[in-house]
Amino acid sequence: xQQLTIAISSRALFDxxxxxxxxxxxxxxxxxxxxxxxxxxxxxxxxxxxLVKKLLxxxxxxxxxxxxxxxxxxxxSDTGLRIFNSIEHYGLGISRAAFTSGATPYRYAxxxxxxxxxxxxxxxxxxxxxxxxxxATILPSKNKEANTEQLKIAFDGDxxxxxxxxxxxYQEDGLDExxxxxxxxANTPLPGGPFKDxxxxxxxxxxxxxxxxxxxxxxxxxxxxxxTHERVIKTLRAWKIRIDECLFLGGRAKGExxxxxxxxxxxxxxxxxxxxxxxxxxxxHVPNGIINTHH
Numbered sequence: 454x455q456q457l458t459i460a461i462s463s464r465a466l467f468d469x470x471x472x473x474x475x476x477x478x479x480x481x482x483x484x485x486x487x488x489x490x491x492x493x494x495x496x497x498x499x500x501x502x503x504l505v506k507k508l509l510x511x512x513x514x515x516x517x518x519x520x521x522x523x524x525x526x527x528x529x530s531d532t533g534l535r536i537f538n539s540i541e542h543y544g545l546g547i548s549r550a551a552f553t554s555g556a557t558p559y560r561y562a563x564x565x566x567x568x569x570x571x572x573x574x575x576x577x578x579x580x581x582x583x584x585x586x587x588x589a590t591i592l593p594s595k596n597k598e599a600n601t602e603q604l605k606i607a608f609d610g611d612x613x614x615x616x617x618x619x620x621x622x623y624q625e626d627g628l629d630e631x632x633x634x635x636x637x638x639a640n641t642p643l644p645g646g647p648f649k650d651x652x653x654x655x656x657x658x659x660x661x662x663x664x665x666x667x668x669x670x671x672x673x674x675x676x677x678x679x680x681t682h683e684r685v686i687k688t689l690r691a692w693k694i695r696i697d698e699c700l701f702l703g704g705r706a707k708g709e710x711x712x713x714x715x716x717x718x719x720x721x722x723x724x725x726x727x728x729x730x731x732x733x734x735x736x737x738h739v740p741n742g743i744i745n746t747h748h
Contacts, residue, residue: 455657457519459508460562462572463526463536465591466505467496481555488532496539500594500735501571504717507604509546511658514668519658523565524550525558525572562586568654571737579740587651589720589737592727603670606655607711607734608648609721610675610685612742616644617722619684621743635681642691643684647741648720649692656694670697672714676726678703708733 463469472491476484505522512518524540524547526533533552540547551561559577562570563586570581570588581588611620623631652671659669677685678701689696700710707726711719712733719730720737723744730736 455519455654456521456566457508457511457654457658458521458523458565458567458569459505460523460525460559460565460567460570461501461505462558462574462577462591463524463528463533464499464573465501465571466499466524467502467536467539468499469496485529485532488528488535492535492538494535495542496535498543500591501718502543504604504735505545505547506543507602507717510602511604511668512546515658515661521549522547523562523567525561525570526550526552527555527558528552529554559584559586559588562588568651569648575738575740578738582647582739582741585647587648589739592731592736592738594731594735601715603668605670605672605715605717607672607674607714607716607719608652609719609723609726609739610673610677611643611646612722612744613646613648613720613739614652614673615646615649615685615688617646617742617744618644619681624743632681635684639683640687641684642688645692647739652694652696653692659695664695664697667697672696672698672700672716674700674707674710674714674719675702676704676707677701 472484472487475487508520509522511520530552551558557577559570559581562581570586571591572578573591575590578588578590608614611617619635622634655669655671659667673696682701706729708729711730716734718735718737720739721727722739722742727736727738
């Protein structure tokens, strides 16, 4: 039975901007004093809070708990007490954590068995991706709470669910060559990208429910359109993974579609797509593939 484990930074979960400003302007000692003095003041929820709440609520839908959320924080255990007090206040079932006192915490994601690492620190996310872990930088987003209790996660395709094999052809040789190549390879499954295993772990829980009753709904939201859609559909079929909705947008901006879908999280490798998406839904940038080697 596959476990779904998400490692998340404290700043993706809670609004720590005021405290972080103290750290940047006055240093670690002032920051520590600030946090300790306020350890009984409950932190405000931030971008990824609703996602985490819905992920943990999946355990109520299955016989054996399948989902765990791990807190990875650059705080010390002393300054982290405020974070744990806030976790307890909101009733989040998070019991495991790593407090690293300023050191990079991403390195503990794999020992904890994480399928996904979410952080506001783009440097940590890049390192996690390079280590072979699905990871995304959580961006400041319009944190609208979706009207549904269903967990909804949307993925970009190339360089996220799939490798950037096809994207490289598009970037290097242009649209015509990309279309020609994808039509020729329509029956050859695309190699998996960094989020394939995370989608697989989600799907392992989905399989326990009918499509109508599932507490999870997934979507592929891609700039592809016909005739390059066929290879994508046949790739997912070859993986034996169910995607509930596939939106082939042909270059249309993704934001309004994601809002209509009511995504709790959308992940994409391209900055321009993330910038529009984050105006509508919680969004994570995946610094993977040829697009990001140019930045």
